[in-house]
Amino acid sequence: MTARPARSARPTPETDQPHDLVGIGIGPFNLSLAALAHGIPGTPHPLAATFYEQRPAFHWHPGLLIDGASLQVPFLADLVTLADPTSPWTFLNYLRARDRLFPFYFAERFHIQRAEYDAYCRWVTEQLPGLHFGHQVDAIRWNPERALFEVAFTQLDPHGEAEALGRAHTRHIALGVGTEPHIPEPLKSLAEAGSVPVIHSADYLHHREQLLDAEHLTVIGSGQSGAEIFLDLLRARPAGREKLHWLARTPAFAPMEYSKLGLEHFTPDYTRYFHALPEPVRDALVPHQWQLHKGIDHDTITAIHEELYRRTLHGGWPDATLTPGVCVRTAGRVATTRVELHLEHPQQGTRSRLTTDAVVLATGYRERPLDQMLDGLHTHLRRDTSGRPRIDDQFRLDLDPAITGNIYVQNAERHTHGVGAPDLGLAAWRSATILNNLTGTTAYHLPQRTAFTTFGLTPHTPKIPAQGPALTPLVQSN
Template sequence: MTGSTPQHEPDQPHDLVGVGIGPFNLSLAALAHGIPGGLAATFYEQKPAFHWHPGLLIEGASLQVPFLADLVTLADPASPWTFLNYLKSRERLFPFYFAEKFHIQRAEYDAYCRWVSERLPGLHFGHQVDSVRWNPERRLFEVDFTQIDPAGEAEALGRAYTRNVVLGVGTEPYVPEPLKPLADAPGVPVFHSADYLTHRETLLAAGHVTVIGSGQSGAEVFLDLLRARPAGAEQIHWLARTEAFAPMEYSKLGLEHFTPDYTRYFHALPEPVRGELTPRQWQLHKGIDADTIAAIHDELYRRTLHGGWPDAVLTPGVRVRTAGRVATTQVELHLEHVQQGTRSRLTTDAVVLATGYRERPVDRMLAGLDPYLRHDSAGRARIDEHYRLVLDPSVTGAVHVQNAEKHTHGVGAPDLGLAAWRSATILNSITGKEPYPLPRRTAFTRFGLETREAPSIPAQGQKLTPLVQS
């Protein structure tokens, strides 16, 4: 599919304004660019350029999804913005072919996304969106933004009008409450794993390092530190709240939880059921890649070949109750073992918090829309099946969200493998047509006793078409 971005007059409203340029909105921009006849779309990002988790681009670390989960392929494999076309443009297609790598390195995915971001029109970096409001007289959204100079200072103010908005502001590092004072204090060696590479030399120079968190990031940080420290003097603790350092669910049928079929099934469940189900599915997205677990065990085992055990402690089932400083150079963690009910203290020289991410708050940005927003019983935004915020029917435009809908769409919300499908769903909804025909069935598993197929696309404020029951 080919297309172009139409010329846009400054005073004319956009068809679409995207807030944030991470992988998900970059996917949306790439697919929007491919719509025949073009779509008046523009995207704003406060950062000066595209960067995807730069602090975790550890050498050798791979994506946990296949390379086909790029920005566009699973919606439009003929797009010029595929990962394979990126390789072709770099004259690396044959080396990739012979490498036989289904899972590419994170650094390569980051380079691919930057290649796309540097070539797509309509992307505005260094632009911070301040507010989104509905203008009932013009029947358009007003998007106010601040243009930021290279030094990070405000340079100019601007406003765009648009029929539709897509929020793709991403997530932010989560720091548990007991550790916030230390993580926020200057000069204290308590870092989130999102900044790991920035502080790697400091961590390697520390006498004793504690890694907290049982997911993929924690495992990769632990493995990188382990490999870099001398045998017999590793001095690393790895702590986690989960009952085990468990592998991610990666069976073929288990992966079908990351299909559009499961997303539709989950969205149709009652709200209380969804709330109970999501925490129980942690191993679908918070476990550790089996190859990483194997590499950790291999490295630990190698260090026993000449007798003795490595000075590395791996303890699951532990939570940090409180934390504080000892003198001026060390951190003291007050620990509790959940199953044993026992408590202990651990003194360490540095801490890496591989404690995950939370949705970035948008309350301030959307304050002007608050009178129109509809919420669930927990006060969260209601989101329909087409990723639209449920707004008052008087609002004729739509606000779509990307990776802010786990409570309504399930564990696939942050998964890169659903990026192209979700972007195509949003574009089909915005255009009211089907520029990207999507499959009606994507999984062998039938998740419920109903046959749930892709619904028609109603206009904002209309009821969804009832689904067929078998």
């Protein structure tokens, strides 16, 4: 049976009238922007904003919602609180709506579980207007006659098949397409073939039962996800017959930098400082800051050690090998069901082989490339010496003056804004910064200073941006 061609969507008041803002992607960051854009305080007209997401519904890392796994940021790092604690979309208001405020109060939890954060975000998406799931954005172009962006999209049915084509016009765009799982090159062909279980941690829970059936398991990656998966597998394996390997490139299974002054690297003050640094300095700095965002929280490290120690109480050692400082040179299939990893230890200058039945790649995520989506604007887009988009301190792509609208980016600016780009704790501040710039007003009051640390000898003084065009009377949102 041939696929049914997509029909053109009927024009609606929403597609006929230009929006002030179109958001592409509905993850936590664009959901934060949507929540703060809904009923901006002090503005006479509502912001005409709409958001498109390819997936049929909101789900935040569903393959990693391991029982008991917690966020690494406090609950105050919700979608809105650090910009507007009076918003109806706070985590505390979510608890109130679910009659759970008192249980939360007595639980005395500053760090909530990931599953609870996912449920909170889904609660917001179920009530917040202007969110369109099952809409795949295909292209973005600039219409010079109308001085608007054209956003072409495909409406998908529940099975992900094209159902209708549509187009929206907007003055500004916010890209929040998120990141994608990173699979190291030596293991890419095995992961893609699917003939042996080599999976990314993003899909861990979907394959957990299959993994537990494997005789020998290997986890690769020293970050929080790798630690949580190793701990979950360890707890599920019988004592003395664990048959687990945990490998990592980092020189140690190291704790996250979680000191109070260390956390100030995730403040607007440090973000502004980092952005003002020369490009070569920024590029050299980020790899050395891995413990700020790629370490393991103290509780998880403690739980792993306690579980390993518990298995020594009656003599003997658990059959679990934890080896940092190791890289995978190559990998291949042995027979039809096993994997052979060719390992190297650079400090020792040694190499060895490890045969295993399944591999979990807790190897992190990479920013999704924007080039395909922005192909219609490539001649207008300014890039740095490495070919990456230049992004200013208001989170806007650097476009030539022929384009009068702005394209804002969320979680695609680590090379310009530092390690805080993917951090949930900066979500509300970044969204408020974008909305202040977009409206040309101080829609949200943002603090001038956020850290006790003074970064640099000549501190960057934040200014209220005047570049954002003041909005003319707006089209009413549907």
